[in-house]
Amino acid sequence: MTDQPTSSLKQDISHSNQEQIGQPEQSPEGADSKHLQSATSPSKPAASAFFRWLTYLVLLPLIAVSTAFFGCISLICGLWDKSGSQQHFIAHLWARSLLVLSLSPVTLVNKEKLHEHETAVYASNHLSYYDTPVLFAKLPFQFRILAKQSLWKVPFIGWYLNRSGQVPVDQSSARSAIASLNRGVQTLKHGLPLVLFPEGGRAADGRTHPFVSGAAYMAIKAQVPLVPITLVGTYELLPIHTYHLNPRPLAIIIGDPIPTTGLTSRDADTLTQRLFETITTTYMQHHQ
Numbered sequence: 001m002t003d004q005p006t007s008s009l010k011q012d013i014s015h016s017n018q019e020q021i022g023q024p025e026q027s028p029e030g031a032d033s034k035h036l037q038s039a040t041s042p043s044k045p046a047a048s049a050f051f052r053w054l055t056y057l058v059l060l061p062l063i064a065v066s067t068a069f070f071g072c073i074s075l076i077c078g079l080w081d082k083s084g085s086q087q088h089f090i091a092h093l094w095a096r097s098l099l100v101l102s103l104s105p106v107t108l109v110n111k112e113k114l115h116e117h118e119t120a121v122y123a124s125n126h127l128s129y130y131d132t133p134v135l136f137a138k139l140p141f142q143f144r145i146l147a148k149q150s151l152w153k154v155p156f157i158g159w160y161l162n163r164s165g166q167v168p169v170d171q172s173s174a175r176s177a178i179a180s181l182n183r184g185v186q187t188l189k190h191g192l193p194l195v196l197f198p199e200g201g202r203a204a205d206g207r208t209h210p211f212v213s214g215a216a217y218m219a220i221k222a223q224v225p226l227v228p229i230t231l232v233g234t235y236e237l238l239p240i241h242t243y244h245l246n247p248r249p250l251a252i253i254i255g256d257p258i259p260t261t262g263l264t265s266r267d268a269d270t271l272t273q274r275l276f277e278t279i280t281t282t283y284m285q286h287h288q
Helices: 004-015 028-039 047-076 087-103 131-136 149-153 159-162 172-191 216-221 265-286
Strands: 104-107 121-124 144-147 167-169 194-196 226-232 250-254
Touching: 004 250, 047 087, 047 159, 087 131, 104 131, 121 265, 131 149, 131 226, 131 250, 144 149, 144 172, 149 159, 149 167, 167 172, 172 194, 172 216, 172 250, 194 216, 216 265, 226 265, 250 265
Parallel strands: 104 250, 121 194, 121 226, 144 167, 144 194
Antiparallel strands: 226 250
């Protein structure tokens, strides 16, 4: 961990906000990135009064009950489930229950591109709190996630994350962030896929924002494919800073896996830019 790209990654972390890991440097493609960002500017959706009250009086209480119920079952299974497979299945059931409550059907596009029997890093845009349940409900294999360490303090969710072997990201310092990425690399080398959001946080405006290079770094270090995933519709379903649902059809679009064989950490920024452009272009094509 003493090569030049790692030093650059540490510098990026120390100068970024607390939601970022390894901000990629500006490249000659930066103008194209800005154009792609500005072209994807959905307005914040307004839910009808009916769905507002339905959410407050019925759906949110049921979501809380489902989370507590499956969280307790997962904790019990965690007493003997060392592999995490049973806990992942319970998380899958929890996520499916949340999708039922959201009244929003989900379509998985290009399912054949998923590496169901191969380790990979799956990187998705991040628009809503509902992104995680959508992925847990629809991705047909066991995986681990990278998430902010602060989530480990949330009741039930944090307990599940801790007992099921998910990977916390400590952003308190550059050294801690690098150590978190290396834990992710070890997870990949043990044969478990990773799913993460390279934007570092939810988009407040429904647009795709610049990616940080942690996903590319881990994929390169583990020499596994980087698979783009584009979520469509979750921003309109539950935007940031809102607490009511606006049901609508959702989509998960799987992109072509990007190989990393032969790449080094010096290629992380270029790979990150390619990932960003792929997801942003796909989002623009499918978003209505």
